[in-house]
Amino acid sequence: MTEANRTDRHDSSEAGRSGRPSSNQKGLGAGLSKSLPIVLAYVPVGWVFGVLARRAGLTVLETQLMSSVIYAGAAQFIAISMFSTGAGAGAMILTTFLVNLRHVLFSMSLAPRLKSLTPRELAVLAYGVTDETFVLNSVELDRGARDREFILGVNLGAFLAWNAGTLAGALAGGFIIDTGALGLEFALPALFISLLVFQLKDQASLVTAAAAGVFALGLAVWAPGAWNIIVAAVAAVFIGGCLESWRG
């Protein structure tokens, strides 16, 4: 930590508390308030996760653990889907790993701009890296200097929101009795459709998704099992990756 940073931190904490506009870029409070858009998204989606996790047979503790220990939306939803279909531990952990591997890109992108932080500080901030906090933190870091408390504030706001939403949903989810008429069985597929559409940004992703769908379909009909997802995904990514290389 350099002298300049230490000075900044001292000034900014005070300013952050008093809310003076010139220092809305530094300090924990500033980071927390900047995370508001993410908070507004994470609370309801976390709630949905809490409800669906309970429906899949998880206890409130297990549900909350998932949101706090794993803390990765898409992977969590995929995991509860796999819990429901009776997948084994190995398949679930490997799928989680694959789905969350993209965080490597986010961390690599953030790392050069966080060089002044100690490994311990980086290890703490790393916990909060998600698609959304990565985008927000990247934009903020590009706009100007942000201290470590700011980044922490963004990450903390998002993390608390996701976990608060999960808790609310997990507790509420326990009260749902007959859900057949409520159409909630389609909630998870609908959510996956949403997330899938968000991923379809270019030709490579479209081709990859199409290939994965076809492979998974074939495997589901001829050789059902939890490893189908991984096999189909790996094969599809290989094809999509080749396409990207040939075009690029």
Add this chain to the structure above:
Amino acid sequence: MDGMKIAGNTVIWVIFGMGAVTYLPRMLPLVFFSRLQLPPRVSGVLRLIPAAVLSALVIPSLLVTEGELNLTLANHNLLAAFPTFLMAIKTRNLLLTVATGIFAVILLGRLFP
């Protein structure tokens, strides 16, 4: 809901296992590789994984009922998927899309029980 193959306390271990494989890709590059650049081919591939996994999950769930391909009108999941996809593409709003899907399924359940 039956189907949970993993017993009570093992679930906790699986969750921690999933947590570990999630945290390491977040942490290691941040702490150790601040100067490294991934070759574009590798980063390009990593970016495609969520799309592949989500599609591999969704497509069979819409088209396969109990191990068999089901392209009939009785497959409410498949029918409801159409407005759901459209809503996702049009609004890019997660909650609206999920609500659309659920509404579609309820409607289909009432119209064609």
